[in-house]
Amino acid sequence: MKMNGARIMLECLKKEGVDTIFGYPGGTVINIYDELFSFKEIRHILPRHEQAGTHAADGYARATGRVGVCLATSGPGATNTVTGIATAYMDSIPMVIITGQVPTPLIGNDAFQEVDIIGITRPCTKHSFLVRDVKDLALIMKKAFYIARTGRPGPVLVDLPKDVQIAQTEFIYPETVDIRSYKPTLGGHPRQVEKAMAMMLEARRPVVYVGGGAVLGNAAEELTVLCRKLTIPVTTTLMGLGSFPENDPNSLGMLGMHGAYCANMAMTNSDLIIAIGARFDDRVTGKLATFAPHARIIHVDVDPTSIKKNVRVDLPIVGDVKDVLAKMIKQADKLKDKVAEFQTAIAPWHDDIAGWKAKHPIGYKNSTTVIKPQFVIQKLRELSDDDAIISTDVGQHQMWTAQFFQFNKPRTLLTSGGLGTMGYGLPAAMGAQAAFPGRQVITICGDGGVQMNIQEMATLVQNKLPVKIVILNNNFLGMVRQWQELFFDKRYSSTCMELPIDFVKLADAYGAKGFSTSKPGEVEKVIKAAFKEKGPVIMEFKIAREEKVLPMVPAGAALNEMVLNA
Amino acid sequence: MQHTISVLVENEFGVLSRVASLFSGRGFNLDSLSVAPTNEEGMSRMTIVTRGDEQILEQITKQLNKLIDVIKVVDFTDGSGVEREMALIKVTAEDDNRAEVLRIVDIFRAKIIDVTPKSYTIEATGNPVKIDAILELLRPLGLKELVRTGSVAIGRGAKGWKG
Numbered sequence: 001m002k003m004n005g006a007r008i009m010l011e012c013l014k015k016e017g018v019d020t021i022f023g024y025p026g027g028t029v030i031n032i033y034d035e036l037f038s039f040k041e042i043r044h045i046l047p048r049h050e051q052a053g054t055h056a057a058d059g060y061a062r063a064t065g066r067v068g069v070c071l072a073t074s075g076p077g078a079t080n081t082v083t084g085i086a087t088a089y090m091d092s093i094p095m096v097i098i099t100g101q102v103p104t105p106l107i108g109n110d111a112f113q114e115v116d117i118i119g120i121t122r123p124c125t126k127h128s129f130l131v132r133d134v135k136d137l138a139l140i141m142k143k144a145f146y147i148a149r150t151g152r153p154g155p156v157l158v159d160l161p162k163d164v165q166i167a168q169t170e171f172i173y174p175e176t177v178d179i180r181s182y183k184p185t186l187g188g189h190p191r192q193v194e195k196a197m198a199m200m201l202e203a204r205r206p207v208v209y210v211g212g213g214a215v216l217g218n219a220a221e222e223l224t225v226l227c228r229k230l231t232i233p234v235t236t237t238l239m240g241l242g243s244f245p246e247n248d249p250n251s252l253g254m255l256g257m258h259g260a261y262c263a264n265m266a267m268t269n270s271d272l273i274i275a276i277g278a279r280f281d282d283r284v285t286g287k288l289a290t291f292a293p294h295a296r297i298i299h300v301d302v303d304p305t306s307i308k309k310n311v312r313v314d315l316p317i318v319g320d321v322k323d324v325l326a327k328m329i330k331q332a333d334k335l336k337d338k339v340a341e342f343q344t345a346i347a348p349w350h351d352d353i354a355g356w357k358a359k360h361p362i363g364y365k366n367s368t369t370v371i372k373p374q375f376v377i378q379k380l381r382e383l384s385d386d387d388a389i390i391s392t393d394v395g396q397h398q399m400w401t402a403q404f405f406q407f408n409k410p411r412t413l414l415t416s417g418g419l420g421t422m423g424y425g426l427p428a429a430m431g432a433q434a435a436f437p438g439r440q441v442i443t444i445c446g447d448g449g450v451q452m453n454i455q456e457m458a459t460l461v462q463n464k465l466p467v468k469i470v471i472l473n474n475n476f477l478g479m480v481r482q483w484q485e486l487f488f489d490k491r492y493s494s495t496c497m498e499l500p501i502d503f504v505k506l507a508d509a510y511g512a513k514g515f516s517t518s519k520p521g522e523v524e525k526v527i528k529a530a531f532k533e534k535g536p537v538i539m540e541f542k543i544a545r546e547e548k549v550l551p552m553v554p555a556g557a558a559l560n561e562m563v564l565n566a
Numbered sequence: 567m568q569h570t571i572s573v574l575v576e577n578e579f580g581v582l583s584r585v586a587s588l589f590s591g592r593g594f595n596l597d598s599l600s601v602a603p604t605n606e607e608g609m610s611r612m613t614i615v616t617r618g619d620e621q622i623l624e625q626i627t628k629q630l631n632k633l634i635d636v637i638k639v640v641d642f643t644d645g646s647g648v649e650r651e652m653a654l655i656k657v658t659a660e661d662d663n664r665a666e667v668l669r670i671v672d673i674f675r676a677k678i679i680d681v682t683p684k685s686y687t688i689e690a691t692g693n694p695v696k697i698d699a700i701l702e703l704l705r706p707l708g709l710k711e712l713v714r715t716g717s718v719a720i721g722r723g724a725k726g727w728k729g
């Protein structure tokens with residue numbers, strides 16, 4: 001059947017199983033909106049800012065594992081998506097971003113609302129397409145989804161000029177796609193896996209170091225099975241949280257700049273690091289010259305460029321982490337005797353780790369007069385559902401969430417790790433809630449970042465998305481203030497927010513419910529009341545203003561040079 | 567160390583800018599780049615001359631391979647390829663040095679492709695070291711203008727790029 005390009009685009013989304021998109025109309029996408037008017041198979045959610053729409057598609061993708069989709073008009077609509085795209089790119093989130101473009105004959109003429117969005121987003125997309133002929137549209141859409149979700153996932157942008165949306169052609173959706181220049185290596189090389197297992201069983205101070213790749217690759221189960229089989233200690237990055245249950249005795253929690261003492265000590269003293277879907281980011285390694293000086297390194301990653309980028313690697317395995325871990329489990333099962341030997345041999349290592357855990361556990365000093373943020377996080381864990389989805393913004397509250405919430409399931413933490421984007425938390429939660437209307441979705445924000453996309457309160461209320469918004473209000477850009485306290489002599493330059501905001505009234509203005517307290521004794525009551533609400537809620541906790549995130553490895557210091565307490 | 571890398575790419579919209587922005591965005595050196603379509607439909611070939619230690623070169627090759635439009639990347643540095651470059655060189659050629667220019671052109675098996683009473687324009691082809699050498703000799707005689715294509719390279723032996 002002949003259709004116009006706008007309709008074909010929607011039919012392609014349907015073929016890809018897309019049920020929800022986040023989009024904002026404008027001149028160069030008005031034809032798509034006209035088709036959407038009668039296209040009932042796809043739910044369209046109208047955010048109040050394209051950046052938020054992009055973060056929502058990202059939150060949807062992180063929570064579900066499917067490709068998140070958003071739509072924006074050309075020019076300012078497209079540029080508003082850039083932060084969201086870069087956020088997704090840094091954390092390898094599968095997304096398809098559709099932007100309108102001025103009609104092809106006008107491209108390059110500085111037409112009204114024309115920007116070269118392909119050029120602008122080139123460094124922060126996995127790939128992008130400009131559709132110049134409606135006959136190519138279906139194949140391009142097929143390729144876009146395929147590229148976004150396979151290999152190391154990432155955002156793919158499709159720029160769709162207005163005349164292509166209007167032009168008509170026969171709609172045929174390709175059944176399969178084959179791109180000769182894009183063939184990600186998925187199966188881990190069996191001999192490399194055998195070698196890895198041999199190295200692991202010879203090790204006496206091994207640590208498994210897990211990144212976001214294990215979550216994105218849906219490998220949490222295999223990871224957990226393997227590590228429990230071997231009783232090997234596991235530490236995760238911020239992005240890896242949830243891939244291995246933090247309530248497991250072998251969990252060391254998060255490592256890195258604000259990681260657990262035991263995790264950083266284990267890395268520094270290990271003789272073998274098994275990196276799974278992690279990229280040795282500078283927030284994780286600390287000073288490279290002194291990073292894990294005694295360790296050999298096995299690195300499993302689907303993206304060959306991650307391997308040997310920052311650290312030397314003794315055994316690289318390129319492949320899908322789920323496949324590699326499954327092969328490792330099989331291998332371990334073949335070597336039962338050796339595994340038993342190994343478990344005995346690493347007993348002293350477990351003792352060392354237990355010693356570090358006991359010496360400096362992640363902790364804080366609670367108070368009866370002022371609310372400690374860590375206490376709020378612990379209460380949230382205690383009172384929320386097991387499968388609650390938590391998103392965070394960026395700052396101190398993000399680190400307290402990572403340290404104190406305890407993540408036991410994959411895809412329950414949505415956080416901007418690589419780009420560290422303030423304003424991410426609220427719209428990402430919105431996307432997750434759209435995907436899972438029946439699950440508890442909580443966003444934990446700072447008073448600074450929550451105001452970067454606060455307009456999405458309207459979207460939540462309008463679309464009946466009952467996100468529970470927690471604001472840990474220190475009336476500071478807390479994380480920057482902490483750096484100023486520690487490294488700039490307490491010169492709090494532009495980090496005090498000064499103007500207090502009445503968040504209860506703000507919630508009210510949007511037609512949502514608001515709670516606020518500054519009393520530790522009321523924390524539980526507020527959380528319980530908020531969780532009972534059917535709609536979106538703001539819970540403001542006025543917290544100890546100058547509380548710090550500790551421990552901390554100062555930027556550029558070695559991983560074992562941690563500031564432990566104030 | 568200098569490396570000559572051959573990159574086979576899909577002849578897609580924007581592929582040159584993807585490669586170029588990879589080099590600028592990641593701070594890789596780009597000494598020269600040449601690109602043109604090949605005998606195969608829809609495929610172009612770039613030859614890139616770059617520098618860096620082993621680890622950087624490994625990253626460059628991997629990052630190039632990671633670009634969706636890149637079909638194949640070959641590093642010819644180990645002598646597995648032959649390399650050629652062409653230069654167009656305009657030199658001052660007046661009374662006393664006209665003969666000297668001609669002699670140099672002859673020694674390097676270059677060609678004169680444009681003549682005026684005051685100048686010669688020379689076409690020289692060879693591996694980049696040879697081009698450097700002829701330039702070395704011509705420079706004292708008065709080099710007015712120079713255009714180099716950058717290297718192009720191809721694998722030695724009977725095999726094509728598909729093996």
Ligand SMILES: Cc1ncc(C[n+]2csc(CCOP(=O)(O)OP(=O)(O)O)c2C)c(N)n1
Pocket residue numbers: 393394395396397398420421422423445446447448449450472474476477478479480
């Ligand atoms: C868009 C953006 N701008 C600036 C920063 C730098 N930054 C990182 S944390 C932070 C402070 C965040 O303050 P708030 O949201 O109140 O959270 P808190 O640290 O107080 O918990 C800032 C400004 C950032 N990460 N993102």
Ligand SMILES: [Mg+2]
Pocket residue numbers: 446447448472473474475476477478
């Ligand atoms: Mg704050």
